[in-house]
Amino acid sequence: LPIDSAAKPHITADDDQVIxxxxxxSRAVAESGRVEACFxxxxxxxxxxxxxxxxxxxxxxxxxxxxxxxxxxxxxxxVAMSPSFKTRKVE
Numbered sequence: 001l002p003i004d005s006a007a008k009p010h011i012t013a014d015d016d017q018v019i020x021x022x023x024x025x026s027r028a029v030a031e032s033g034r035v036e037a038c039f040x041x042x043x044x045x046x047x048x049x050x051x052x053x054x055x056x057x058x059x060x061x062x063x064x065x066x067x068x069x070x071x072x073x074x075x076x077x078x079v080a081m082s083p084s085f086k087t088r089k090v091e
Contacts, residue, residue: 006020036063036067043076048084058082059078
């Protein structure tokens with residue numbers, strides 16, 4: 001029997017867009033502009049072992065902008081080079 005894989009995911013500005021296969025879904029996710037910010041947030045959380053705060057905006061932006069430029073290596077280095085990663089606050 002044929003499988004109806006059509007869906008309306010909420011990843012684009014046009015939420016009425018019907019996506020009917022994996023290639024179209026991958027393309028829509030990549031073009032949504034949300035991937036870079038999500039990756040930056042999740043990588044930050046993994047690296048720092050905590051949730052981000054308002055003071056972490058520069059570190060997150062460094063990762064996001066490197067990804068937007070298409071440079072994954074630089075995005076990963078951006079967190080390691082941020083001052084908050086290189087210094088530890090003793091409480």
